[in-house]
Amino acid sequence: MSRHSFDPEIAGRVGLNAAVIFQNIAFWIEKNQANRRNFRDGRYWTYNSISAFGELFPYLSEKQIRTALEKLVSAELIIKGNFSDDRYDRTCWYALGNSICPNGQIDPTEREKDAFASEGKPSAPEGKSYKNRYKPYQKPNPSHAKAAVEDEISEKILSAYPEDRIRGKAVCLSQIHQALADGVDAKELEDAVRTYATETEGFTRSKVCFSDNWFSSGRWLKYLHDVEEARVSSKVKEAEMLKGLAGWVTDRHPLCRHITPGQVTALLAANLVSPAEIEAAGLRA
Known part of the structure; x- marks a missing residue:
């Protein structure tokens, strides 16, 4: 929770x-x-x-x-x-x-305050040291920056898991990295983790899987599938709703006044109505 x-x-x-x-x-x-x-x-x-x-x-x-x-x-x-x-x-x-x-x-801390530490010491951020202190600052390698962002994303996904059942953090992060590398959407994976956390919120701790087992055994795939199904279902409902709104617009139905600017944008983007039809219905494109 x-x-x-x-x-x-x-x-x-x-x-x-x-x-x-x-x-x-x-x-x-x-x-x-x-x-x-x-x-x-x-x-x-x-x-x-x-x-x-x-x-x-x-x-x-x-x-x-x-x-x-x-x-x-x-x-x-x-x-x-x-x-x-x-x-x-x-x-x-x-x-x-x-x-x-x-x-x-x-x-x-004193160690972290030393921006130009002795050569080789980890306390020198971005590799700065007395040896190179007069050199102009160089931005980190883009691949390193990308890896740092990926690490933070993986940490956020893991943090959605029931806190007192997180175990084997390195194993969990490795599994998350692999899933993301295989093309799994980070947002959907995080939603899958949150779904499991919500589902097991009232369980006794012995009934909640340890995180390393949960990721390694692929139990997250079921919840990822559920998230995907919910997303598809939501898109279907949205498409049906837009078709209904498009009918209001073409018929110039009195209920058109309830259509929001965001919905107008969505109708035009889906090519369900034309700008002329929007204007004729008393709406603004």
Whole structure:
């Protein structure tokens, strides 16, 4: 069962919604710092899209999530960035802001403060050392950055599993990596894990499979199939609904006034009606 928490002091500054989201962002930044991943411009980062936040916080609307993130940025609790290799990828990256973490790190230790450690020491982020301290900064190898993103995705998928039944983390992550490499959609795999977690929520712990067995034995495939079936069923229902709306438009039915702008866009994208028919029905394209 997923539990969300927040810092009362943060909530007092930016509100409850923003405080809960901040706690999640800080958690992943701390995890990335511990694993020395996603280090950019002197800070550790995590990333997420608005829709992904919506999955994590189903009780918040997209508007509430956007507003919460804007409050966190305005309060300098977080900063935003974009480090994707794909220029069309608008997924936002987040790091801790100066108002709460001047050094861009969580509780930095003496070892982590040494940006230019002795040659060969792991405390030098991105491979910096006294030997190369005067060289211009070089961005990490794209393949390394991609691997770091994949690691974070796998961690998020595993974190959806019942927390007290996670075992053999390395085995689990290896199985998740393999599934993603075989073409399994990360979002659908995460949904499959969440479905199992929800299904077994009321079970005694002895009835809930350990995560390493669950992934290794392929039990996740059943839940992945269920997710796929639900997705297909949803698409079929959506298509049927759009056909019904298209009938309203062509007949200029009085109920056309209830058609939303988003539905108008979907009708046009599916070529079920023409812009002229939309206009004739009193709607805006």
